[in-house]
Amino acid sequence: MEPLLVVLQGLPLTLIVSIGSFIVGAILAVPLSLGLRTSILPLRLICRLVVDLLRGVPMIVWLFVLKFGISSPEFRLTSLEAALLGLGTISAGYLAEIYRAGLQTVPRGQYEASQALGISRPIAFFRIIAPQAVRIVSPTIATYFIGLLKNSSIASTIIVAEMVFQAQAYARQNLSISGVLPYVFAGLLYIALSVPIAMASRSLDERLRKSVI
Amino acid sequence: MDTQRNESEDFMLELGAITKSFGKNTILHQVSLRVRKGEVCSIIGPSGAGKSTLLRCINLLEQPDSGNMSLNGNFYDVSFPLRQDELLSLRRTCGMVFQSFNLFPHMTVLQNVVFPQRHVLRRNESEAREVALKLLDRVGLKNKASSHPTQLSGGQQQRVAIARALALEPKLMLFDEPTSALDPELAHEVLDVMRELADSGMTMVVVTHEMNFARTVGDHLVVMADGHKIEEGIPEAIMDHPQQSRTRQFLSAVNH
């Protein structure tokens, strides 16, 4: 049972990194997705470029750049900060694209009805358009989050002591026992976390869709 | 001087030489229109005539290229985009009902009518609810208040859309083919609501293919073709004795 307990010690950081970077990404993706749809051409091109770069850069490279590339004496990111920022910005790229797709499915008539009623643009966006868009892409967002949960293990490479990091450390120190056991436990924990999310998102999806489509 | 002012006070809406183009295509050619207070003005004409575009120029869902407008005593030069506060106050004066209803699908029927009141008129929740329930009752849908729009028939959705617009106490109601997406059995329940609204004294501009409605409820009839107003007058007179050949063609097409 010792390897399981060791891996479990990594669980909080796995959750912090995945949930934290998801929140960072979900917030940063709002202005980015608006930028992808703006009629101001230079702004749209810049946002497009940023999104494509964030989606194109390998996570591990981006984490190394943030952790070890910024090394001025007065400013340096901790491992956790680098992980949150790195995975957060990459998530922003993916989520911006998902939001954009969702916004595109909201019929023009919804904007027009809001305008005709004299509802201001920000309120129309946040209370009428965005909720419908999010409902439509909520399964895609859940799928992305499950991927992010698993990808949070990449943070082990910049010394964030999450589950895979703990498994690795234990395996290295206990070669004689069974090197693979901690990894098996880590794998089972990832599955135990993602299956309920997938199930919840499916049932949520059915309910939400009923009220939109 | 005095008579002039009195005369212009009789009008809820005056459009002066509204011109609108999309790219190189001019869709509206200097269209002018006057609608008296309490009057029901119907606009008919073949598809593509520019009827919807004209209606959408009134509440500036489309920005005209040039023209002017007087609405409820306020004068607007619409050759240029209005300031945001002017635009919002103009839109507050007009209610609009669309062919495709455009209810908010993520809100209940009640919320659809409450939400705009809260944000546009800043009414408090209980007052907004009270107004909403009264209006839903008026359109015969009080019992559907907690349903979602998708659970309603098209005719019911359109009646909710009318209630939603009325909740903001508009001075002028704009209808863009409100029954064109509906089966005839459902259209009449919407037309009944519109008839009642007209009887209550609401000023209305109605783009429609319902000739019977235009004849029996309408006070004034405008015929449009190719971005021009080609004929206007008393509905019976135009329907029975059209002066323009395009009007005759159009009327014989809808009557068969």
Ligand SMILES: Nc1ncnc2c1ncn2[C@@H]1O[C@H](COP(=O)(O)OP(=O)(O)O)[C@@H](O)[C@H]1O
């Ligand atoms: N947003 C738009 N962009 C380009 N052309 C448009 C647009 N809206 C309408 N039109 C064109 O304007 C003309 C008049 O359209 P519309 O006002 O919808 O006519 P109606 O309501 O009388 O059928 C049509 O030829 C249509 O193709």
Ligand SMILES: [Mg+2]
């Ligand atoms: Mg039309």
